[in-house]
Amino acid sequence: MDNINCIKRKIEKIIEKSSVPEDPVHSRNTLEWLLKLEPNADVALQIAALGHDIERAVVQRKVKRQSYKNYDDFKYGHSLNSAKILSELMEGCNISRELINDVTSLVSNHETGGDKRSDILKNADSISFFHVNLPYYFERNSFEETKKRYLWGYRKLPVNLKMIVAEFNYDNKKLESLINVKCLFKN
Numbered sequence: 025m026d027n028i029n030c031i032k033r034k035i036e037k038i039i040e041k042s043s044v045p046e047d048p049v050h051s052r053n054t055l056e057w058l059l060k061l062e063p064n065a066d067v068a069l070q071i072a073a074l075g076h077d078i079e080r081a082v083v084q085r086k087v088k089r090q091s092y093k094n095y096d097d098f099k100y101g102h103s104l105n106s107a108k109i110l111s112e113l114m115e116g117c118n119i120s121r122e123l124i125n126d127v128t129s130l131v132s133n134h135e136t137g138g139d140k141r142s143d144i145l146k147n148a149d150s151i152s153f154f155h156v157n158l159p160y161y162f163e164r165n166s167f168e169e170t171k172k173r174y175l176w177g178y179r180k181l182p183v184n185l186k187m188i189v190a191e192f193n194y195d196n197k198k199l200e201s202l203i204n205v206k207c208l209f210k211n
């Protein structure tokens with residue numbers, strides 16, 4: 025098994041056991057969106073897409089919302105923690121220091137972007153949240169909380185990608201009604 029397959033397998037094995045039920049599908053779906061947005065995405069971006077949320081699957085190390093004063097700080101803590109766990113896993117697969125640093129930087133910035141490659145990862149992750157995570161999120165949270173989370177993610181997207189998200193449909197009628205809210209933020 026080569027180094028890259030080694031880290032992909034390790035990520036998959038950990039995430040498939042996550043207590044967050046949507047984590048495995050979200051990991052794969054983020055990679056799919058990444059490759060739709062950037063068909064030539066390099067290996068660092070692909071590893072980052074698969075493993076960007078890995079800390080959520082590591083119960084004894086995952087960060088908790090109540091430890092942070094606001095949602096942005098919580099998400100930044102989540103990003104750094106995932107980057108650290110991924111870095112350790114990549115070391116165990118004998119991946120080069122250069123590639124480890126590249127993946128670590130991408131994952132650390134995956135909620136905010138900031139450069140061309142981090143922006144692609146942020147956008148793939150954000151679209152995937154609407155594509156696969158949102159109905160699960162709504163099962164665990166109130167309508168108001170889901171609306172807040174929806175707008176938080178929606179505002180991060182550039183206009184052309186907001187149009188993609190606006191096309192998604194949800195079985196749950198109440199959840200579907202959020203579409204009326206998001207139209208206000210289309211531009």
Ligand SMILES: [Fe+2]
Pocket residue numbers: 050054076077149
């Ligand atoms: Fe994610």
